[in-house]
Amino acid sequence: MFISFEGIDGSGKSTQLNLLREWLEQLGRNVITIREPGATLLSESIREILLSTKQSITPTAELLLFSAARTQLVERVIEPALTAGSIILCDRYVDSTTAYQGFGRGLNMDQVAEISRIATRGVMPELTFFIDVRYEQAQQRMQFAEGAAEPDRMERAGGEFFNRVRDGYLAIAEAEPKRFVVIDGYRDRDAIHRDILSVVEKRLQAP
Ligand SMILES: Nc1ncnc2c1ncn2[C@@H]1O[C@H](COP(=O)(O)OP(=O)(O)OP(=O)(O)O)[C@@H](O)[C@H]1O
Ligand SMILES: [Mg+2]
Structure with missing residues (x-):
């Protein structure tokens, strides 16, 4: 079983x-936890490059770097773990x-989808939890x-970037309601955990 967690930075x-x-x-x-990238x-080396504030990175380079990190992860870790039943x-x-990269940076959505299809090798989570809070709330959580x-x-x-990112997540939720579960992130940890x-x-339980 493969479950992913999504949300803007600091959402929980x-x-x-x-x-x-x-x-x-x-x-x-048997649980394997992974952070992306x-x-x-x-x-992890690509992660350092992507998160470093030392250099600017063009949106397309950013897309390709995240995707390169992802495909290595899929082939080396996720596929073997799924085969092992973890x-x-x-x-x-x-x-x-x-x-x-799509909604936030405004890259061509068809190209983003195609590169993502290549990077994931078609491996998709069966469940994705989107912890939904707005930028201001997430900022506050990160500060404290x-x-x-x-x-x-x-x-x-x-803020404007993160508003677009959130709209993007909500668009995915609309397109893929069975996989992509929107969780109201404003409640306390335990209430959110119980929902999940x-x-x-x-x-x-499903066969
Ligand atoms: N439901 C909640 N209510 C209040 N504070 C929370 C809640 N969930 C998490 N937090 C706190 O908010 C901060 C950010 O949470 P967390 O690190 O889980 O977010 P994240 O989405 O993983 O962030 P990042 O994108 O930076 O990795 C932490 O200090 C955490 O303890
Ligand atoms: Mg985190």
């Missing part, structure tokens, strides 16, 4: 992924590219986060 993705991981591990399930040496929890996946760091290159993109569990429990 990692918090919910970790709560779900603990719950699944208590059930005795990352989880392979190459993907549950994969991914902190961001291809919907981030649709939302950030423990050990809050300086904003990275993506986080510096500003109710969906996951149903999927685990």
